[in-house]
Amino acid sequence: MAYFKSDSKCDMLMNNLCEAFNRSIMDARDKPILTMLGRIPLYIMLLMAGRRVFCEKWHGQVGPRIRKILVKNKGKAQWCILKPAGQNRFEVMHHSGRNFAVDLNAHSCSCHAWDLNGMPCLHACAIISWFHGSLEDFCDAVYKKEAYLRAYEPMIMPMTSQGQWMKINLPPLLPRKYHK
Ligand SMILES: [Zn+2]
Numbered sequence: 001m002a003y004f005k006s007d008s009k010c011d012m013l014m015n016n017l018c019e020a021f022n023r024s025i026m027d028a029r030d031k032p033i034l035t036m037l038g039r040i041p042l043y044i045m046l047l048m049a050g051r052r053v054f055c056e057k058w059h060g061q062v063g064p065r066i067r068k069i070l071v072k073n074k075g076k077a078q079w080c081i082l083k084p085a086g087q088n089r090f091e092v093m094h095h096s097g098r099n100f101a102v103d104l105n106a107h108s109c110s111c112h113a114w115d116l117n118g119m120p121c122l123h124a125c126a127i128i129s130w131f132h133g134s135l136e137d138f139c140d141a142v143y144k145k146e147a148y149l150r151a152y153e154p155m156i157m158p159m160t161s162q163g164q165w166m167k168i169n170l171p172p173l174l175p176r177k178y179h180k
Pocket of ligand 1: 109110
């Protein structure tokens with residue numbers, strides 16, 4: 001945790017993201033190339049359209065997964081004791097006896113969780129809840145609605161069936177010659 005870079009704002013350590021994508025295009029991958037190139041964009045078109053609709057249903061600035069993490073952190077935060085140092089800096093004592101230094105302006109805590117994943121850790125949640133602030137306001141911009149919509153804004157255009165494609169005077173695409 002100490003040596004991870006803190007600019008990615010991501011808590012994923014595995015490549016599950018691409019594994020999940022590979023699994024979802026499994027059906028298309030073993031098809032002939034034109035069929036495959038029809039199915040993968042269709043999958044992405046539906047996925048992106050679905051994500052845009054999903055985002056419209058968010059109740060706050062962040063999505064339900066992030067909200068759930070914030071609620072969990074806030075629940076754990078009740079065991080913390082705060083000691084203000086000034087200029088939005090605090091020393092937070094956890095019930096385990098460990099102390100953490102939190103800087104609200106820099107969105108940083110010495111536990112490094114806030115720095116790494118961009119969501120207020122339980123120590124930061126303790127402070128934000130103390131002054132009745134919104135936990136969502138202290139989340140990194142990557143988790144906000146605007147960023148989500150920006151990511152899913154590009155559209156895959158709907159495609160017609162092959163019979164309606166424009167005729168062009170180029171030789172048809174043939175499979176490569178087979179060499180043993
Ligand atoms: Zn912390």
